Amino acid sequence: MDARKEQVRRLALKRRRKLGSLSDEAFEELELAVREDPQRFVDDEEEQAFSLVVQALDRYELSRRDDDLLDDEQFAQKREQRNAALVAACNQALATYDGCVDALTLRLLALDLSQAELFDQLLEVHESLLTNNGSIQIPAAGDAWADVFVRPRLRLQAAVARTGINTSRFRMACDLCTDLLTRAPLDALGARFTCALAMARLEDEKGFDWLDSREGRHGNAWFHLSRAILMYKLGRVPAARRALRGFDQLCTGGAYLLLQPMYVDTYLPDRPAFEPGSFQESMLCIHEADPIIADIPDFAAWTCNQQGFLASAQDFCARNGFEWRNWDE
Amino acid sequence: MAFDPQREDYQRLGLRFARSLSHKDAAQATREFTTFGRRFAQDRDSLPQSDSDRAFHLVVLASKRIDYELPFVDEQRARQIIEDGHRILDEAISLDPYCYDAIRMKSAATNPSFDAFLTFLNERSDEVRDHCEEQRKAIPADEPSERAHLMADIAMRPYLRWVATQAEEALICGRNREALRLAYKALELDPSDMADVRFTAALAYAKLEDESGLQELIALRKMAKRARPSDDAWTLLALMALAFKRHDMEGAGAYLDAILESYPHAAEALIRQNELPEGVFARLAVAPYSEDEIILALSEATVLLQEGIDLQGRGVLSTWLMQEAARKRPQAMLSVLAQQANESQSGR
Numbered sequence: 001m002d003a004r005k006e007q008v009r010r011l012a013l014k015r016r017r018k019l020g021s022l023s024d025e026a027f028e029e030l031e032l033a034v035r036e037d038p039q040r041f042v043d044d045e046e047e048q049a050f051s052l053v054v055q056a057l058d059r060y061e062l063s064r065r066d067d068d069l070l071d072d073e074q075f076a077q078k079r080e081q082r083n084a085a086l087v088a089a090c091n092q093a094l095a096t097y098d099g100c101v102d103a104l105t106l107r108l109l110a111l112d113l114s115q116a117e118l119f120d121q122l123l124e125v126h127e128s129l130l131t132n133n134g135s136i137q138i139p140a141a142g143d144a145w146a147d148v149f150v151r152p153r154l155r156l157q158a159a160v161a162r163t164g165i166n167t168s169r170f171r172m173a174c175d176l177c178t179d180l181l182t183r184a185p186l187d188a189l190g191a192r193f194t195c196a197l198a199m200a201r202l203e204d205e206k207g208f209d210w211l212d213s214r215e216g217r218h219g220n221a222w223f224h225l226s227r228a229i230l231m232y233k234l235g236r237v238p239a240a241r242r243a244l245r246g247f248d249q250l251c252t253g254g255a256y257l258l259l260q261p262m263y264v265d266t267y268l269p270d271r272p273a274f275e276p277g278s279f280q281e282s283m284l285c286i287h288e289a290d291p292i293i294a295d296i297p298d299f300a301a302w303t304c305n306q307q308g309f310l311a312s313a314q315d316f317c318a319r320n321g322f323e324w325r326n327w328d329e
Numbered sequence: 330m331a332f333d334p335q336r337e338d339y340q341r342l343g344l345r346f347a348r349s350l351s352h353k354d355a356a357q358a359t360r361e362f363t364t365f366g367r368r369f370a371q372d373r374d375s376l377p378q379s380d381s382d383r384a385f386h387l388v389v390l391a392s393k394r395i396d397y398e399l400p401f402v403d404e405q406r407a408r409q410i411i412e413d414g415h416r417i418l419d420e421a422i423s424l425d426p427y428c429y430d431a432i433r434m435k436s437a438a439t440n441p442s443f444d445a446f447l448t449f450l451n452e453r454s455d456e457v458r459d460h461c462e463e464q465r466k467a468i469p470a471d472e473p474s475e476r477a478h479l480m481a482d483i484a485m486r487p488y489l490r491w492v493a494t495q496a497e498e499a500l501i502c503g504r505n506r507e508a509l510r511l512a513y514k515a516l517e518l519d520p521s522d523m524a525d526v527r528f529t530a531a532l533a534y535a536k537l538e539d540e541s542g543l544q545e546l547i548a549l550r551k552m553a554k555r556a557r558p559s560d561d562a563w564t565l566l567a568l569m570a571l572a573f574k575r576h577d578m579e580g581a582g583a584y585l586d587a588i589l590e591s592y593p594h595a596a597e598a599l600i601r602q603n604e605l606p607e608g609v610f611a612r613l614a615v616a617p618y619s620e621d622e623i624i625l626a627l628s629e630a631t632v633l634l635q636e637g638i639d640l641q642g643r644g645v646l647s648t649w650l651m652q653e654a655a656r657k658r659p660q661a662m663l664s665v666l667a668q669q670a671n672e673s674q675s676g677r
Contacts, residue, residue, distance in 0.1 A: 114639065114640050114648075115637065115638045115639065115645065116637075116639070116645050116648065116649065119576075120576075123576060166637055166638040166645075167637045167638070167645045168573075168574060168633075168636040168637040168644075168645055168646065169574050169575070169576060170538060170574070171538040171574065171575065172574070172575065172576065202537055202538060203504075203505055203506045203537060233503055233504050233505070233506070233507075234504070234506060234507070235504060235507055290638070291636065291637055291638055294636075295503050295632075295636055296502065296503035297442075297443060297501070297502065297503070298442045298443055298444035298445075298502060299503070301442060301444070302444060
């Protein structure tokens with residue numbers, strides 16, 4: 001989430017509403033002025049709350065900078081502290097304006113609840129927004145994401161869907177994602193990736209195919225991996241093998257990460273940005289797919305038996321100075 | 330219903346004995362048949378039997394040891410039982426190279442993974458079917474119809490067990506559509522569902538979150554004659570999981586109540602959720618609505634219970650079920666805790 005950018009946009013739009021009509025050039029000027037000093041343009045509780053969230057997220061990101069230097073215990077301690085700080089900031093934001101959706105979402109995510117409890121609570125917020133504020137409208141421009149004031153709800157819905165995967169509610173995750181795709185077809189949040197995993201788990205070939213063709217069959221880590229899982233589950237070995245090869249060859253470190261998953265911290269509030277085809281992308285994908293891979297007990301062993309896969313993983317490991325862990329030892 | 334290996338052994342020899350008496354007059358035949366029960370129990374070798382009957386008897390012995398003794402012994406005894414089991418199965422196969430029950434059981438123990446076992450079962454399934462059908466066609470035309478019917482039934486059972494095992498393995502491997510396809514194949518073969526393969530199907534539908542599929546399965550059972558109602562633990566666990574998955578927590582709680590009602594002694598089992606090894610001959614034959622049955626069903630429902638990310642690593646539904654069962658039956662929770670304290674004290 002680029003909170004700063006969203007804040008500038010929000011404040012500029014609100015100011016324009018106040019000023020009446022502005023030319024495009026004048027609006028650009030206004031945006032520049034807001035970027036210089038956003039706080040000066042905050043003049044309601046809603047933006048005051050949002051501003052608190054933006055600052056809290058800045059502090060959160062800043063505190064993560066030196067994580068690599070910490071040992072496990074230090075990391076756990078620091079993580080706990082910064083999550084607690086984020087929760088406190090969200091509470092403060094909510095005390096200022098209780099309708100701040102990002103604060104509601106972030107607070108729940110940072111509380112480190114069990115996934116089951118997290119799902120219950122995120123869903124409750126999502127449903128109460130549906131009841132009180134109605135469903136997310138599709139604007140004339142065709143994509144709800146275009147409206148910066150709607151984004152918090154889109155983020156929340158994507159978070160509910162991802163938590164659905166972690167709590168074995170795959171149909172709900174699918175439905176929440178396809179709903180997002182209807183309301184925000186450009187899918188800035190990548191709900192389609194969550195959806196691809198859920199459809200693979202549900203062995204929903206028709207659904208997956210629809211999603212894949214919607215994507216123009218360009219694929220990415222989620223699509224390659226989901227296809228490999230789906231075809232494996234359906235017993236279509238040659239197709240599964242092809243998809244797995246795609247995952248190995250097109251997703252940096254994909255094979256390595258599948259066999260040696262890496263820790264990924266809670267998304268606050270949404271999936272971190274990544275370069276297409278990057279190691280980061282593979283890492284996020286494997287992280288999100290974890291419960292689905294765990295449900296197919298022999299899948300990892302099967303991938304090791306596919307020509308070149310294990311070698312590719314070990315080669316990546318060696319080239320990048322990682323340590324290969326043997327699980328049986 | 331389930332397959333009771335000893336009963337099947339008895340039926341096989343009974344049928345063969347009856348056939349051996351068919352040339353005698355009715356009174357004499359009846360008189361001789363009264364000796365069957367005693368001879369079956371005490372002097373088996375005096376009864377007429379083929380190598381395949383003898384092989385099946387060894388299957389029964391192996392099943393008794395592996396399925397019914399093994400889960401309850403310590404490690405050292407376990408090794409002995411497994412060794413014995415293998416030896417007995419090898420002997421069965423050497424007596425009757427077409428003893429597919431023994432072949433399947435042996436493979437269950439020797440294949441390195443679920444996947445490898447499933448592949449093995451898939452590859453040889455047609456061969457088993459062909460052999461069983463051959464046996465069925467070889468039943469003499471002059472057999473009285475009731476006997477011929479039972480003989481035909483018994484001839485096909487190794488194949489039925491083969492397909493039911495395929496379905497179960499597919500479920501464990503996470504190939505749920507495949508599990509359903511195989512379950513329906515078995516149901517078509519035997520609409521009375523001696524293999525109780527519909528239990529596997531119910532779990533697969535829950536895995537696929539296919540409500541209407543499960544409802545169709547339940548409706549199908551309602552139409553079957555003499556069928557047990559669909560208040561068995563497998564169906565109720567599947568329905569409970571589906572409610573949980575659509576976040577209908579009240580509904581899930583209501584199905585839990587239904588389980589506690591059908592199974593009066595379920596609470597401790599629901600809290601413990603022990604995982605048992607699968608029966609290698611077939612799903613263990615236990616009394617309907619017994620505590621054993623709920624334990625068995627919970628163990629098979631592991632695929633549903635242990636899914637998802639959970640702090641204790643138990644699975645999301647597993648934790649919910651444990652907590653809810655403990656809340657509804659606090660006495661059972663206390664008793665489980667007491668037992669666990671005992672077990673850890675005695676170092677088990």
